[in-house]
Amino acid sequence: MNRGISWRHFDFWLLGVIVFAIAFGVAMIRSAIAGNEEIAQSVTRQIQFAVIGLVVIILVASIDYRYWTALYIPMYIVMMILLIMIYISAQPQFGAARWFQVAGLFIQPTELAKVVEVLILARYFEVTKDRPRDLKWILGSLAWVWGLAIWILLQPNLSNVIVMMVIWAAMIWISGIQIKHLLWGALIGIMGIATAFPFLEQYQRDRVLTFLFPDANATYGATYNVQQALIAIGSGGLLGQGYGHGTQVQLRFLKVRHTDFIFSAISEEFGMIGAGLVIAILVFIVIRCLRTSRLARDITGAMIGYGIAVLIFFQGAVNISVNMNIIPVSGLPLPFISYGGSGLVSLMLGIGLVESVIIRHRQMEF
């Protein structure tokens, strides 16, 4: 099965940057613990997950990605069963059921589902490459996506449904959707949002509303986390307060600082240098994935590289935008840097797939 692969094409730059990003993230998580007993284990856990993730990258990279697309039916079914199980059986924790607790670890199938979606769509656009770009073609791809997304929506986890829809939209765009369908889609999308808004969960509506119309009197509560994040970022300045010396982080004014708001923590302690580095890392990873997509030998490979690039870029951009109060609060982590095992391993699985594509971008080489 490893016959004919050449590690010469393995993207060491990509791997190197990812390892650097994870190391940077671990360092920042360590600072962000700031004496909180409950999250004191996160550094060790993150390192453990990173090691697992590295093994996953090597393993996945060594396996030809087309094996995965060939096994799309069992993969899709297993993923769907996992999502249904989490919807049905998981205990409500922190307001929404998103984890499996296995052997003391929280496993979040939703993170995996996004990578699976990329694979499924990659296969779909590969096999339908000669089909007319008609409505049936579009609805076919949507059906594959919604087979998984519906269970995530029911959790309810709107943010990840949006991520999945963005991946789908980006991939169908690159596959050549017709402009008239795009316009219709946009119209239906807007109407859908307008009609769906009253059916959203209260906290989701509140998030959107507090973003759109901040209440000047609400000093505590709804706008608190974002406000503290802005103070953290803003007070970092050019050079930052210094590692372990950011008052917002160390005195715990900044909430969820090791996960959703780690960008703010970095911005406070490392200033614009650190924040700029995070953005640069993100852009570099995206560019390397897009490069893989360009060089891939087939549509499946191109789609995998492209899909993972979209996944990483969208999540990263949303997370940073939330930190800087550009968009409403959503629970998306900062790729490779935020604490979170499932997210990290899933994204590293995605990187493994990208590496698998780049390794095999020439069929033969002697």
Added chain:
Amino acid sequence: MRLVYAVVAGVLFLLVFRLINLQVVENETWLEQAVENYTTSINEPAPRGIIYDRNGFVLARNLASYNVVITPADLPDDGADIQKIYRELSTLIEVPVNSGTVEDAKLVAPCTEGPGIAQLVELGDSNAPYTPVKVKCFVDEVKARIVSERAVDWPGVSVEVEPIRDYPTGSLTANVIGFLGPIPARLEADYLARGFVPRRDKVGYSGVELSLDEILLGRNGIRIIQEDVAGKELRNLEPPIATAPGNNVTLTIDTRLQSAAEAVLINEIREWNAYFGQERMSSGVVIAMNPQTGEILAMVTYPTYENNRMVRFIPGYYYEQLSQDPRRPLLNNAISSEFPPGSTFKLSTAVGALNEGVVTLSDIIEAPGQLVLTETFSPNDPGRERPFVDWTYNLNGVINPEGFGTIDYLHCIAYSSNVCFYKLGGGYKDEIPQGLGIERLGEYARAIGYNQPSGIALPGEQGGLIPTPQWKRINKGENWSTGDTYIASVGQGYVLATPLQVLMSGATIANDGKLMQPTIVREVQDSEGNVVEKWFDPATFEITDAKSSETSYQISPFSPTMKWDITQTPLIRDFVCEGPYCTETDKFKVVDPFVVQKVQEGMRLAVTDNQDGIRRGTLNKVFGDTTKFPIAIAGKTGTAEYCDDVALAANRCQFGAWPTHSWTLAYAPYDNPEIIILAFVYNGGEGASVAAPIVARVMQAYFEIKAIDLAAGGG
């Protein structure tokens, strides 16, 4: 694909733009907010100074009171756990878990009963979750201990210790000590600037708590600290300012004498009211002072109030009841209320008449029971005949047209003959061709303490009134009449004085013409017990560490302050008089020491005059018994007719039988006075029969206390 790169570049641009905006452009604003986040100012209240009496007996101190508080942020996360804590706490402290709404809770002041625990905490949580919310104030010590013990199982619940003022002597000294209250809204800015916390720190509202507030307050400790999000203190950001406890104050009051005086006054009033079968005498004042030093030993007013009821908060209904009471229990009537001084004012006329040569010691004055005089309002006014009666004329319906017959100057004082003093003040035919006149009377009255606040370190002092013709034209729209002079000569008409002023007039005579500054403060000690120098300026009520102005005098350590000596200081303006009309000159003169001595003799004669059982000396019945009073005593009574709103309403103002206030002042020993006592009873009737017995008993108490102190080897 190019579009994808464009999107990435566009998003990148947006993020970097926003980042620069936040971290470079707005950096300072956010940095300020970060600093504000972790900076907290802790204001530690300074313990208020303790007030002692002259023997070290505590009159005002600080006690701990316990409040049960809940810090919303420290409560458990689980709603059910919170409810359990509320329910358990509710049964212990008897505050309902739920009562009213949060909106209702917003309307009530802290410590007011009404809102339930849940409502109070919810309100506190929305304002400042790390600030403890008072759910029950002033619980007793036992409950406080129970809550403290159980607080281990009740996260967020704790007991806060708050100092409150305690007055061991309560209403006995309330008029002097006063009470505290919250910082008034209009002074909030001032107190804030000096480090005090409105709605927490209390300030004096009356008595010495108000007048000596500056020295009692101390200085709050202020620490600027860094704290984390949970409110945990981490370190001082600035050098802390230590708490400076307030200075302790020792007053000149002797609580034993104060207590005796109060008992005597109340008993006398009750006895008479019981005798008359009606609430006739409604209020009274007793003041005891050392005439040589000006130290106030006792200052009793009745009725008064219980200042211990004001220590936690000022109860609205109680305050309302006190302030509506026509007897004015909230005021220190010894200094804040003005009454006609009646015959006690004759001391002014007596000093003036003899010093101005209106009368000589050898002059014999006819003093019939009533005198018909011509009242004129201007030089050409033909006038109107009007009878002026003496107090002996109509005694319980027995008409005595003889009056006192013919008496000399000393007996005029001793018998307190109104007719005699009418003549001295206003002149009478050839007998007293040139009366003293209102202008000169005013000069002498002022010289012995009338018509100006004494400057004692107590708030709300009134100045009294000695009328002048000009005053009458401005305020009454009428010319001064000869009759006005006659009745002013006996302390009636428009003359008004505070009980303290009346006491001072007697003390000035007793002290050979030296007017001593009356004082309530004996010494001020810092928190380590060292006596500190303090000066008080009655003009501004400012207390300073050194003499600050002409009017200020030293209150600590106590040293007798003489305001003036009427035999040395030329205070009396010279007037040239012709009939009832006098014109002022630029000359000033003193009082001949011989005059003061003769007035003393007249006051002594009031005690000793007993001609074969005819006890005409006004104080002879009370003080004449040398077995009861082996020490020589001198004094003056007063029976002052009045007609105020209360008397009018009660229909008491009957012509010829006006209601009267009862006055008496007496001092002892006669040759070297160390105590002067004044009693005043509102609507008390005759001075000799109501106020004089009070003075006598307080005098006895004074010498008994002195004997006890001497026996104990003290001073």
